Amino acid sequence: MKLVSAAAILLLFVTPLAEAALARSPETPAPPLTCGGDEPYWSLKLGADGKARFSDGDGEATISPFILQQSRNTTLIAGVTFGLKAEIRAVIGHEACSATNGDDDRPMTISVWYKDGLLSGCCQPDS
Template sequence: MPALFSVAGVAPGDVLNIRAEPDAAAEKIGELAPDAVGVEVTARTAPDGWGRVNTGERAGWVSLGFLAPQDGGALPEVSRLSCFGTEPFWSLDADAGGLSNLSDPEGEALFLTGPVQPGAGRSDVFGVTGGAAGRTLALAIRAAECSDGMSDRLYGLSATVLVGGTMPRTLAGCCSLDTAER
Protein backbone atom coordinates (compact mmCIF):
# COMPACT_ATOMS: atom_id res chain seq x y z
CA MET A 1 0.00 0.00 0.00
CA PRO A 2 1.50 3.38 -0.95
CA ALA A 3 2.41 5.76 1.87
CA LEU A 4 4.22 9.05 2.44
CA PHE A 5 7.60 9.12 4.16
CA SER A 6 10.27 11.60 5.26
CA VAL A 7 13.99 11.05 4.78
CA ALA A 8 15.57 10.24 8.17
CA GLY A 9 19.09 9.48 9.34
CA VAL A 10 20.86 11.10 6.36
CA ALA A 11 23.51 13.62 7.39
CA PRO A 12 23.13 17.26 6.34
CA GLY A 13 25.03 17.78 3.10
CA ASP A 14 24.55 14.12 2.13
CA VAL A 15 21.74 12.58 0.04
CA LEU A 16 19.67 9.40 -0.06
CA ASN A 17 20.44 7.69 -3.35
CA ILE A 18 17.69 6.38 -5.60
CA ARG A 19 18.83 3.17 -7.31
CA ALA A 20 17.62 1.53 -10.55
CA GLU A 21 17.13 -1.77 -8.68
CA PRO A 22 16.64 -2.64 -4.98
CA ASP A 23 20.39 -3.15 -4.50
CA ALA A 24 23.02 -0.79 -3.01
CA ALA A 25 25.34 -1.58 -5.95
CA ALA A 26 22.73 -0.75 -8.62
CA GLU A 27 23.00 2.32 -10.86
CA LYS A 28 22.18 5.62 -9.12
CA ILE A 29 19.31 7.32 -10.98
CA GLY A 30 18.41 10.11 -8.56
CA GLU A 31 18.65 11.36 -5.02
CA LEU A 32 16.57 12.72 -2.17
CA ALA A 33 17.66 15.60 0.08
CA PRO A 34 18.33 14.77 3.75
CA ASP A 35 15.27 16.84 4.74
CA ALA A 36 12.89 15.58 2.02
CA VAL A 37 9.27 15.07 3.12
CA GLY A 38 6.24 13.75 1.27
CA VAL A 39 8.23 10.98 -0.41
CA GLU A 40 5.67 8.53 -1.83
CA VAL A 41 6.72 4.89 -1.57
CA THR A 42 4.57 2.98 -4.07
CA ALA A 43 5.82 -0.57 -3.35
CA ARG A 44 8.17 -2.41 -0.98
CA THR A 45 10.46 -5.41 -1.32
CA ALA A 46 10.02 -6.33 2.35
CA PRO A 47 8.99 -4.42 5.48
CA ASP A 48 12.56 -3.22 6.17
CA GLY A 49 14.09 -3.60 2.70
CA TRP A 50 13.64 -1.24 -0.22
CA GLY A 51 10.87 1.13 -1.25
CA ARG A 52 9.97 2.06 -4.82
CA VAL A 53 9.74 5.80 -5.54
CA ASN A 54 9.29 7.84 -8.71
CA THR A 55 12.01 10.19 -9.90
CA GLY A 56 11.90 12.11 -13.15
CA GLU A 57 10.22 9.88 -15.71
CA ARG A 58 11.05 6.56 -14.07
CA ALA A 59 10.77 4.48 -10.93
CA GLY A 60 13.68 3.64 -8.64
CA TRP A 61 14.43 2.22 -5.20
CA VAL A 62 15.57 3.67 -1.87
CA SER A 63 16.57 1.98 1.36
CA LEU A 64 13.64 1.97 3.79
CA GLY A 65 16.20 2.21 6.59
CA PHE A 66 16.49 5.93 5.77
CA LEU A 67 12.76 6.68 5.56
CA ALA A 68 10.32 7.40 8.39
CA PRO A 69 6.54 7.09 7.89
CA GLN A 70 4.69 10.41 7.98
CA ASP A 71 1.76 10.71 10.38
CA GLY A 72 -1.46 10.44 8.38
CA GLY A 73 0.56 9.52 5.29
CA ALA A 74 -1.53 6.58 4.06
CA LEU A 75 -5.11 5.96 2.98
CA PRO A 76 -7.67 6.57 4.34
CA GLU A 77 -5.98 9.36 6.37
CA VAL A 78 -4.44 11.09 3.33
CA SER A 79 -7.05 13.47 1.99
CA ARG A 80 -5.35 14.77 -1.16
CA LEU A 81 -4.85 12.62 -4.24
CA SER A 82 -3.58 13.42 -7.69
CA CYS A 83 -5.29 11.10 -10.18
CA PHE A 84 -4.73 10.99 -13.94
CA GLY A 85 -5.06 8.95 -17.07
CA THR A 86 -4.61 8.83 -20.81
CA GLU A 87 -6.87 7.88 -23.73
CA PRO A 88 -8.41 10.37 -23.08
CA PHE A 89 -6.09 12.60 -21.04
CA TRP A 90 -7.71 13.54 -17.75
CA SER A 91 -6.73 14.61 -14.24
CA LEU A 92 -8.49 14.83 -10.91
CA ASP A 93 -7.01 16.87 -8.09
CA ALA A 94 -9.02 15.27 -5.32
CA ASP A 95 -9.28 16.99 -1.97
CA ALA A 96 -11.43 14.59 0.02
CA GLY A 97 -13.60 16.61 2.36
CA GLY A 98 -13.18 19.70 0.15
CA LEU A 99 -13.24 20.82 -3.47
CA SER A 100 -11.94 18.47 -6.16
CA ASN A 101 -11.13 19.60 -9.71
CA LEU A 102 -11.71 17.27 -12.68
CA SER A 103 -10.17 18.18 -16.03
CA ASP A 104 -10.91 16.08 -19.11
CA PRO A 105 -11.84 16.57 -22.80
CA GLU A 106 -15.31 17.72 -21.69
CA GLY A 107 -13.74 20.64 -19.76
CA GLU A 108 -13.13 21.39 -16.10
CA ALA A 109 -15.53 20.91 -13.21
CA LEU A 110 -15.39 21.41 -9.46
CA PHE A 111 -17.03 18.92 -7.13
CA LEU A 112 -17.63 19.11 -3.39
CA THR A 113 -16.26 15.76 -2.20
CA GLY A 114 -16.60 13.85 1.03
CA PRO A 115 -13.84 12.10 3.00
CA VAL A 116 -11.96 9.00 1.83
CA GLN A 117 -14.01 5.93 2.74
CA PRO A 118 -12.38 2.51 3.21
CA GLY A 119 -13.95 -0.41 1.36
CA ALA A 120 -16.19 -2.64 3.45
CA GLY A 121 -14.17 -5.66 4.55
CA ARG A 122 -11.21 -4.69 2.32
CA SER A 123 -7.95 -2.96 3.21
CA ASP A 124 -6.95 -2.29 -0.42
CA VAL A 125 -10.05 -0.44 -1.71
CA PHE A 126 -11.15 3.14 -1.01
CA GLY A 127 -13.70 5.57 -2.39
CA VAL A 128 -14.47 9.27 -2.59
CA THR A 129 -17.84 10.63 -3.72
CA GLY A 130 -19.04 14.11 -4.52
CA GLY A 131 -21.34 16.27 -6.52
CA ALA A 132 -22.08 19.74 -7.87
CA ALA A 133 -24.87 21.37 -9.88
CA GLY A 134 -26.59 18.22 -11.11
CA ARG A 135 -23.38 16.23 -11.57
CA THR A 136 -21.96 13.40 -9.50
CA LEU A 137 -18.44 12.10 -9.06
CA ALA A 138 -17.34 8.73 -7.71
CA LEU A 139 -13.65 7.86 -7.38
CA ALA A 140 -12.81 4.21 -6.73
CA ILE A 141 -9.20 3.64 -5.64
CA ARG A 142 -7.51 0.24 -5.42
CA ALA A 143 -4.02 -0.61 -4.19
CA ALA A 144 -2.46 -2.02 -7.36
CA GLU A 145 0.57 -1.32 -9.53
CA CYS A 146 -0.42 1.21 -12.17
CA SER A 147 1.39 2.82 -15.12
CA ASP A 148 0.48 6.05 -16.88
CA GLY A 149 1.51 4.42 -20.18
CA MET A 150 3.60 7.47 -21.09
CA SER A 151 6.66 7.09 -18.85
CA ASP A 152 8.49 4.45 -16.83
CA ARG A 153 6.96 5.75 -13.59
CA LEU A 154 5.05 3.17 -11.54
CA TYR A 155 2.26 4.11 -9.15
CA GLY A 156 0.70 2.09 -6.36
CA LEU A 157 -2.94 3.09 -6.79
CA SER A 158 -5.28 2.44 -9.71
CA ALA A 159 -8.32 4.68 -10.17
CA THR A 160 -11.72 4.53 -11.78
CA VAL A 161 -13.72 7.77 -11.98
CA LEU A 162 -17.45 7.74 -12.70
CA VAL A 163 -18.96 11.09 -13.67
CA GLY A 164 -22.75 11.37 -13.77
CA GLY A 165 -24.94 14.11 -15.18
CA THR A 166 -25.61 15.38 -18.69
CA MET A 167 -22.27 14.01 -20.00
CA PRO A 168 -21.77 10.73 -18.06
CA ARG A 169 -18.45 8.99 -18.51
CA THR A 170 -16.03 6.53 -16.94
CA LEU A 171 -12.31 7.30 -16.74
CA ALA A 172 -9.52 4.91 -15.74
CA GLY A 173 -5.96 5.64 -14.62
CA CYS A 174 -3.69 5.97 -11.59
CA CYS A 175 -3.53 8.00 -8.38
CA SER A 176 -0.65 9.36 -6.37
CA LEU A 177 -0.76 10.52 -2.75
CA ASP A 178 -0.52 14.31 -2.86
CA THR A 179 1.17 16.52 -0.29
CA ALA A 180 0.97 19.83 -2.16
CA GLU A 181 -1.06 22.59 -0.55
CA ARG A 182 -3.74 23.99 -2.86
Protein backbone atom coordinates (compact mmCIF):
# COMPACT_ATOMS: atom_id res chain seq x y z
CA MET A 1 0.00 0.00 0.00
CA LYS A 2 2.85 2.39 0.82
CA LEU A 3 4.39 1.73 -2.61
CA VAL A 4 1.15 2.69 -4.37
CA SER A 5 0.83 5.87 -2.29
CA ALA A 6 4.42 6.87 -3.01
CA ALA A 7 3.90 6.26 -6.74
CA ALA A 8 0.70 8.35 -6.72
CA ILE A 9 2.46 11.23 -4.96
CA LEU A 10 5.39 11.05 -7.38
CA LEU A 11 2.99 11.07 -10.35
CA LEU A 12 1.32 14.23 -9.02
CA PHE A 13 4.70 16.02 -9.02
CA VAL A 14 6.11 14.59 -12.25
CA THR A 15 3.06 15.14 -14.49
CA PRO A 16 3.14 18.98 -14.33
CA LEU A 17 6.91 18.92 -14.93
CA ALA A 18 6.49 16.72 -18.01
CA GLU A 19 3.73 18.94 -19.37
CA ALA A 20 5.93 22.02 -18.88
CA ALA A 21 8.79 20.33 -20.71
CA LEU A 22 6.53 19.52 -23.67
CA ALA A 23 4.90 22.96 -23.76
CA ARG A 24 5.89 25.17 -26.65
CA SER A 25 7.44 28.54 -26.01
CA PRO A 26 5.57 31.60 -27.37
CA GLU A 27 8.14 31.91 -30.18
CA THR A 28 7.64 28.36 -31.45
CA PRO A 29 5.79 28.21 -34.78
CA ALA A 30 2.65 26.12 -34.25
CA PRO A 31 -0.62 25.58 -36.11
CA PRO A 32 -2.99 26.98 -37.03
CA LEU A 33 -0.91 29.19 -39.34
CA THR A 34 -1.62 31.02 -42.57
CA CYS A 35 1.36 31.58 -44.87
CA GLY A 36 1.87 32.94 -48.34
CA GLY A 37 3.95 34.92 -50.76
CA ASP A 38 3.82 36.85 -54.02
CA GLU A 39 5.14 36.38 -57.56
CA PRO A 40 3.71 33.83 -57.94
CA TYR A 41 1.01 34.25 -55.32
CA TRP A 42 1.03 31.04 -53.28
CA SER A 43 -0.58 30.06 -49.99
CA LEU A 44 -0.24 27.50 -47.23
CA LYS A 45 -2.57 26.90 -44.30
CA LEU A 46 -1.46 24.59 -41.52
CA GLY A 47 -4.64 23.64 -39.72
CA ALA A 48 -5.20 22.53 -36.17
CA ASP A 49 -6.78 19.44 -37.81
CA GLY A 50 -3.32 18.29 -38.97
CA LYS A 51 -3.97 19.15 -42.64
CA ALA A 52 -1.80 21.34 -44.86
CA ARG A 53 -3.66 23.21 -47.60
CA PHE A 54 -1.15 24.37 -50.22
CA SER A 55 -1.74 26.27 -53.46
CA ASP A 56 1.35 26.87 -55.60
CA GLY A 57 0.08 29.95 -57.47
CA ASP A 58 0.13 28.12 -60.81
CA GLY A 59 -3.19 26.35 -60.36
CA GLU A 60 -2.05 23.28 -58.43
CA ALA A 61 -3.44 22.67 -54.95
CA THR A 62 -2.72 19.96 -52.40
CA ILE A 63 -4.42 18.96 -49.18
CA SER A 64 -2.43 16.51 -47.09
CA PRO A 65 -1.38 15.71 -43.54
CA PHE A 66 1.70 17.57 -42.33
CA ILE A 67 4.45 16.95 -39.82
CA LEU A 68 5.75 19.92 -37.86
CA GLN A 69 9.12 19.35 -36.26
CA GLN A 70 10.68 21.75 -33.79
CA SER A 71 14.35 22.56 -34.26
CA ARG A 72 16.54 20.63 -31.85
CA ASN A 73 18.48 23.70 -30.76
CA THR A 74 16.12 26.70 -30.91
CA THR A 75 12.47 27.52 -30.29
CA LEU A 76 12.55 30.04 -33.13
CA ILE A 77 12.55 27.60 -36.08
CA ALA A 78 10.40 24.66 -37.09
CA GLY A 79 10.39 22.44 -40.16
CA VAL A 80 7.27 21.24 -41.97
CA THR A 81 6.89 18.29 -44.32
CA PHE A 82 3.70 17.80 -46.33
CA GLY A 83 2.38 16.81 -49.76
CA LEU A 84 0.88 13.60 -51.07
CA LYS A 85 4.28 11.88 -50.85
CA ALA A 86 5.73 14.18 -48.16
CA GLU A 87 7.76 15.79 -50.94
CA ILE A 88 7.20 19.43 -49.95
CA ARG A 89 9.36 20.85 -47.19
CA ALA A 90 9.35 24.21 -45.48
CA VAL A 91 11.18 26.08 -42.73
CA ILE A 92 9.29 28.58 -40.60
CA GLY A 93 11.27 31.12 -38.60
CA HIS A 94 10.04 33.42 -35.86
CA GLU A 95 11.18 36.81 -37.10
CA ALA A 96 9.39 39.82 -38.56
CA CYS A 97 8.47 39.49 -42.22
CA SER A 98 7.29 42.23 -44.58
CA ALA A 99 4.47 41.09 -46.82
CA THR A 100 4.79 42.54 -50.30
CA ASN A 101 1.03 42.53 -50.86
CA GLY A 102 0.23 44.68 -47.83
CA ASP A 103 1.58 47.09 -45.28
CA ASP A 104 1.32 44.75 -42.32
CA ASP A 105 4.35 42.89 -41.02
CA ARG A 106 3.87 39.23 -40.18
CA PRO A 107 5.62 37.62 -37.19
CA MET A 108 7.17 34.69 -39.11
CA THR A 109 9.07 33.93 -42.30
CA ILE A 110 8.72 30.79 -44.41
CA SER A 111 10.78 29.15 -47.14
CA VAL A 112 9.13 26.31 -49.12
CA TRP A 113 11.02 23.85 -51.32
CA TYR A 114 8.60 22.80 -54.05
CA LYS A 115 9.24 21.22 -57.48
CA ASP A 116 12.94 22.06 -57.65
CA GLY A 117 12.24 25.65 -56.68
CA LEU A 118 12.15 27.82 -53.60
CA LEU A 119 9.18 29.94 -52.55
CA SER A 120 9.51 32.52 -49.78
CA GLY A 121 6.92 34.43 -47.83
CA CYS A 122 5.45 35.24 -44.46
CA CYS A 123 3.26 33.48 -41.88
CA GLN A 124 0.96 34.51 -39.11
CA PRO A 125 -1.05 32.61 -36.52
CA ASP A 126 -4.76 32.28 -37.23
CA SER A 127 -6.90 34.05 -34.70
